[in-house]
Amino acid sequence: MKVEYKYFYALLNKQPLLIPNIKNLSYEMNKSFKFSMLLSLVTLSLLSGSLFSQEEANSLIDENGNTVTVETAIEVRNLDISPEIFQNLTVKAKEEAVSISWHVDYAAYEQLQGKQLIVKYITDIGAKREKKGLSAEWLYSEPVDISQTSITISELSAEKYNFKLGIAKEGKISEVKQDDSKMVWSKKLKTKPLRGWGIFKLLVLIGSLGFFIYGMKVMSEGLQKAAGNRLRQMLGAITSNRWKGVLSGFGITSIVQSSSVTTVMTVSFVNAGLMTLRQSAGVMMGANIGTTITAWLVVLLGFKLSINSYALVIIAFAAPLLFMRSNKAKAWAMALFGFSILFIGLGYLKDAVPSLGADSQIVQFFNNYSDVWYGPIMFVFLGALVTIVIQSSSAAMALTLTMVHNGLIPFEVACAMVLGENIGTTITAEIASMIANVHAKRSARIHSIFNLVGVTWMLLLFPFALKGLTAALGWWQGEPFDPSNKAMAESGIALFHTAFNLVNVLLLIWFVPQLVSLAIKSVKSKGDEDEQFRLEYISGAIQTPELSVLEAKKEVAKFGKLTKKMSKIAFDLGLAQDTKTRNKLHNKIAKYEEITDRLEVEISNFLSKVSASEMSENLSNEIRGLLSMTNDLERIGDVFYQISKSIERRNDNKLEFNVKQTDSISQMYKVLDNSFEIMVDNLNAEGGGVQLQKAVDAEREINTFRNQLRKKHISSIGKEGYDAESGMIYSNLFSSLERIGDHIINVSEAAAGEV
Numbered sequence: 001m002k003v004e005y006k007y008f009y010a011l012l013n014k015q016p017l018l019i020p021n022i023k024n025l026s027y028e029m030n031k032s033f034k035f036s037m038l039l040s041l042v043t044l045s046l047l048s049g050s051l052f053s054q055e056e057a058n059s060l061i062d063e064n065g066n067t068v069t070v071e072t073a074i075e076v077r078n079l080d081i082s083p084e085i086f087q088n089l090t091v092k093a094k095e096e097a098v099s100i101s102w103h104v105d106y107a108a109y110e111q112l113q114g115k116q117l118i119v120k121y122i123t124d125i126g127a128k129r130e131k132k133g134l135s136a137e138w139l140y141s142e143p144v145d146i147s148q149t150s151i152t153i154s155e156l157s158a159e160k161y162n163f164k165l166g167i168a169k170e171g172k173i174s175e176v177k178q179d180d181s182k183m184v185w186s187k188k189l190k191t192k193p194l195r196g197w198g199i200f201k202l203l204v205l206i207g208s209l210g211f212f213i214y215g216m217k218v219m220s221e222g223l224q225k226a227a228g229n230r231l232r233q234m235l236g237a238i239t240s241n242r243w244k245g246v247l248s249g250f251g252i253t254s255i256v257q258s259s260s261v262t263t264v265m266t267v268s269f270v271n272a273g274l275m276t277l278r279q280s281a282g283v284m285m286g287a288n289i290g291t292t293i294t295a296w297l298v299v300l301l302g303f304k305l306s307i308n309s310y311a312l313v314i315i316a317f318a319a320p321l322l323f324m325r326s327n328k329a330k331a332w333a334m335a336l337f338g339f340s341i342l343f344i345g346l347g348y349l350k351d352a353v354p355s356l357g358a359d360s361q362i363v364q365f366f367n368n369y370s371d372v373w374y375g376p377i378m379f380v381f382l383g384a385l386v387t388i389v390i391q392s393s394s395a396a397m398a399l400t401l402t403m404v405h406n407g408l409i410p411f412e413v414a415c416a417m418v419l420g421e422n423i424g425t426t427i428t429a430e431i432a433s434m435i436a437n438v439h440a441k442r443s444a445r446i447h448s449i450f451n452l453v454g455v456t457w458m459l460l461l462f463p464f465a466l467k468g469l470t471a472a473l474g475w476w477q478g479e480p481f482d483p484s485n486k487a488m489a490e491s492g493i494a495l496f497h498t499a500f501n502l503v504n505v506l507l508l509i510w511f512v513p514q515l516v517s518l519a520i521k522s523v524k525s526k527g528d529e530d531e532q533f534r535l536e537y538i539s540g541a542i543q544t545p546e547l548s549v550l551e552a553k554k555e556v557a558k559f560g561k562l563t564k565k566m567s568k569i570a571f572d573l574g575l576a577q578d579t580k581t582r583n584k585l586h587n588k589i590a591k592y593e594e595i596t597d598r599l600e601v602e603i604s605n606f607l608s609k610v611s612a613s614e615m616s617e618n619l620s621n622e623i624r625g626l627l628s629m630t631n632d633l634e635r636i637g638d639v640f641y642q643i644s645k646s647i648e649r650r651n652d653n654k655l656e657f658n659v660k661q662t663d664s665i666s667q668m669y670k671v672l673d674n675s676f677e678i679m680v681d682n683l684n685a686e687g688g689g690v691q692l693q694k695a696v697d698a699e700r701e702i703n704t705f706r707n708q709l710r711k712k713h714i715s716s717i718g719k720e721g722y723d724a725e726s727g728m729i730y731s732n733l734f735s736s737l738e739r740i741g742d743h744i745i746n747v748s749e750a751a752a753g754e755v
Helices: 031-051 106-112 124-131 199-227 230-236 242-256 259-271 277-290 292-304 307-323 327-352 361-370 375-390 393-405 411-424 426-432 438-460 462-477 486-522 545-575 579-611 617-652 659-684 692-716 724-751
Strands: 086-094 097-104 116-123 150-154 161-168 183-185 189-191
Touching: 086 161, 086 189, 097 106, 097 161, 116 124, 116 150, 124 161, 199 327, 199 393, 242 259, 242 277, 242 486, 259 277, 259 426, 259 438, 277 292, 277 438, 277 486, 292 393, 292 486, 307 327, 327 393, 375 393, 375 411, 375 438, 393 411, 393 486, 411 426, 411 438, 411 462, 411 486, 426 438, 438 462, 438 486, 462 486, 545 579, 545 617, 545 659, 545 724, 579 617, 617 724, 659 692, 659 724, 692 724
Parallel strands: none
Antiparallel strands: 086 097, 097 150, 116 161, 161 183, 161 189
16 A cells, blocks of 8 residues: 655644655555554644644645645444434334434544445335235335435325334445445334325315214304304394395304305295395305405314314314203304314315415416416306305315415415306305295395406406515515415405405495396296295385284285195196106195294284284284284195195105005195185185185084094904004004195184184
């Protein structure tokens, strides 16, 4: 080995050590000589350290007084490397990949310069096979330089892996990596890579969204029950003042956190004739503003506060309420459970939506189309489609915010999708009105037209609106708006949603008559069947007691006609053969029964207000009679609904009436219809025109016929071929029809003043 004498640093105090420069002198040194030379150098450096100043520590002086550069001539070989040189070892799971990070011991770092590190890994199952002495193959990463502190291993399956970080004691690491005697390996690390995007992750996303929607549904139902009749009273307090309608719609939606509940409730009120189209327009507008609160809840509590971390704490407070006797306490427990489930679902939703980098193809697709003129229109349709599919604008909004939070879509695309979600939410009211009358259909159409018009003008001003919004948000937060800042983007989307709906209401509330007119033209009436459920005579304002009672009489007479039509529907339901017709008739009876409930409430409330005024004794008796009539008419609706359920049970169990039973029920309906005709005539009679005796005779005929059917039925029990299950339903039917006859005679007696 050839050695040249050079200048060296003293090893301890880093002082320069002067060694004679004897050139071209070489020695063949054995190991003992090298050790002696090194020991001599150390001794000389310690003795000569005081001869030099610290300022000269960075240079050496030769014997001629020239400054020369220091060169390190010591090469460390065969280092004693142990696994402890790997410090702060961590492994983090990613989608189909893992990231491993570490630090090399600083004391050994300088000695390890030029060396490389490598990671070997194997599945957990493979590691267990190796432990049992079975064959198992380790996989290896590409070698990395000693200066690197992390590595990402990709293309892994979704199963647990074992990882080890290694360094070679000597030789090339790529050649000796499989020879454990020449390698030093770190302690074992274990983790399981996250699943990549596929069918499973898609199902997880759908399940997370379903969890969110279910929580919203439970919370909404709990709040409705906790609020009791106050929601109905809020709607009942609406007058022709459209601003009050907006406030009512906003208030109800804010309470139940669902614009769908408000719009469906409004459609049903219009269907029952308890609300006019103009009044419903204001409520729909208010519901649009109220639903924007959901976005703020998601941003402030779901993303910034992450309330899903405290969801179980909220449930801990709600659980004891379930065991209280108070129904209101149970309703509040239901609302709190729903609130917690909603944000737990949101937490899962955030994890289920993929986090993509700025260079991913999906993100690039959205970015590319966000700048073209038709981009916003395309994303409006996307937002509408998402809302129609999941049937919840709040859930669609949460999904949009989550995609922005995870960097999947840019800010501009999210705002366009929000506009589409406003259109998509109208489908709920449209579906609810499909089985309703023309007024309910028109009310739902007003909601659709209102949102379509709003989205249209916003699309025309979309770039300018976004510039104004971002400028305002930047001014408010004291720094320029940055759409790449997730917190800023989320707040901007919620603000855009609120500002759009608020401005849209302020603009279009002045055009309610035109919206109503357009809805009437777009939904044509199908005749008397569509027009029958409208409160034509009772208005919100109380006139004189005499005039108010006259209005109530006309409304009760119309109520009587409604119950008579239920008889025809129930009769047709009993004879219907195909499932589609049966379902249609059953739904119609259910709708009529709901209408009878509401009519009783509205007429009774109206008469209660009238009775608070001063009036004669005769007028007071008339009011008592009208209250009695509305009660009996509502009971008739209940009985017909029970009859429809009995027929439904018969059909579900595939039971059939024999010919005699079918003929008997048909005859019973004919007798009952005669009694209905008399009741309707008595309700419309003026002065002393009530034919009470005729009504009594008809009721007796019903009782007599019922007694005959019951006697025949009892005598048939136990005979060969008799079906006990269908016979029970048959008995329930003719007994229910007789009960309807009892209520009919009560109505005629009340009309005659015999209460």
